[in-house]
Amino acid sequence: MALLSIVLPSYNEEQNIAHTAQVLSELLAQEQIEYELIFVSDGSRDGTYREIQKATQQNPHIKGAEFSRNFGKEACIFAGLQLASGNAVIVMDCDLQHPPQVISRMWKLWNEGYEVVEGIKSSRGREGFLHKCFAGAFYRIMSGLIKMDMNASSDYKLLDRKVVDVLLGLPEKNTFFRALTFWAGFKTVSVEYEVQERVYGESKWSFFSLMRYAVTNATSFSTLPLQMVTVLGLVAILFSIGLAVQTLVKYLTGTAVEGFTTVILLILIIGGFIMLSLGVIGHYIARIYEEVKGRPRYIISQVTDNVQGNVTGGWKR
Ligand code: UDP
Ligand code: MG
Numbered sequence: 001m002a003l004l005s006i007v008l009p010s011y012n013e014e015q016n017i018a019h020t021a022q023v024l025s026e027l028l029a030q031e032q033i034e035y036e037l038i039f040v041s042d043g044s045r046d047g048t049y050r051e052i053q054k055a056t057q058q059n060p061h062i063k064g065a066e067f068s069r070n071f072g073k074e075a076c077i078f079a080g081l082q083l084a085s086g087n088a089v090i091v092m093d094c095d096l097q098h099p100p101q102v103i104s105r106m107w108k109l110w111n112e113g114y115e116v117v118e119g120i121k122s123s124r125g126r127e128g129f130l131h132k133c134f135a136g137a138f139y140r141i142m143s144g145l146i147k148m149d150m151n152a153s154s155d156y157k158l159l160d161r162k163v164v165d166v167l168l169g170l171p172e173k174n175t176f177f178r179a180l181t182f183w184a185g186f187k188t189v190s191v192e193y194e195v196q197e198r199v200y201g202e203s204k205w206s207f208f209s210l211m212r213y214a215v216t217n218a219t220s221f222s223t224l225p226l227q228m229v230t231v232l233g234l235v236a237i238l239f240s241i242g243l244a245v246q247t248l249v250k251y252l253t254g255t256a257v258e259g260f261t262t263v264i265l266l267i268l269i270i271g272g273f274i275m276l277s278l279g280v281i282g283h284y285i286a287r288i289y290e291e292v293k294g295r296p297r298y299i300i301s302q303v304t305d306n307v308q309g310n311v312t313g314g315w316k317r
Pocket of ligand 2: 093095097198203
């Protein structure tokens with residue numbers, strides 16, 4: 001019988017673990033799906049890992065791992081994929097904002113032969129005004145950069161074993177899971193779901209962490225900003241040619257005035273362009289530097305007893 005693995009990234013979610021484990025195991029038992037739940041604690045500073053261990057003792061289908069520090073949700077997802085042994089793997093948030101009822105629909109679609117089932121948000125749930133504007137702009141830009149419709153996409157997905165193996169085989173460390181499944185292709189279908197309210201705890205994202213997430217993901221998926229530097233340079237050159245011609249004409253016709261304003265403006269504009277371009281290039285160099293160092297994506301400090309093999313330490317992939 002086919003095994004379904006569910007990967008649940010958890011960061012400071014001690015109030016959610018027991019509840020989520022119970023809801024999911026009841027649902028899956030009822031649907032008669034053979035399953036395993038993999039909780040990956042992202043270096044939580046509360047009792048999340050203790051709760052995971054407790055859940056493991058009550059239900060042997062539950063496995064868990066703890067990171068040595070906070071490595072971020074992407075790292076959690078990849079650690080979960082690595083630990084999963086299922087024929088299909090679902091990634092979902094452990095705060096139940098991704099409604100568990102959708103699992104059976106995803107499972108059915110997988111049984112019909114689909115290899116990727118994308119969870120699409122039919123509504124974004126209740127979010128702050130700023131958050132909504134920011135997320136909207138981010139996804140519009142990302143969709144343009146990646147040339148795939150990213151709006152309403154989420155990390156709630158089912159992946160076939162084949163797709164999981166492809167993703168785990170990717171050499172890069174800076175990943176954007178949400179877009180990678182689009183990139184990987186395969187026979188894809190989507191299901192809509194309504195984002196639920198968070199019952200316990202609070203969202204882990206601040207404005208700045210979202211900002212960093214946006215920039216990191218945009219640059220890990222596209223080199224367009226680098227090409228924009230060239231375009232900016234070309235625009236600046238065209239502009240300067242125009243200005244140079246005008247200046248020369250004025251000089252030759254003897255109507256040249258002391259053009260201090262022009263000089264100051266030029267210095268400011270060109271200086272601005274150069275700084276901006278250097279910043280963009282610097283950002284990419286930083287990313288290359290990180291990848292070249294070849295450090296593991298995450299470090300597992302401990303795993304629950306039912307996890308097989310020696311998986312602690314830094315996993316290369
Ligand atoms: N999460 C994580 N590491 C982090 C931040 C979040 O593993 O550094 C997990 C978190 O425990 C949750 C999921 O990612 O299961 C989504 O986070 P959250 O609910 O805070 O985000 P939101 O739903 O508000 O977008
Ligand atoms: Mg949430």
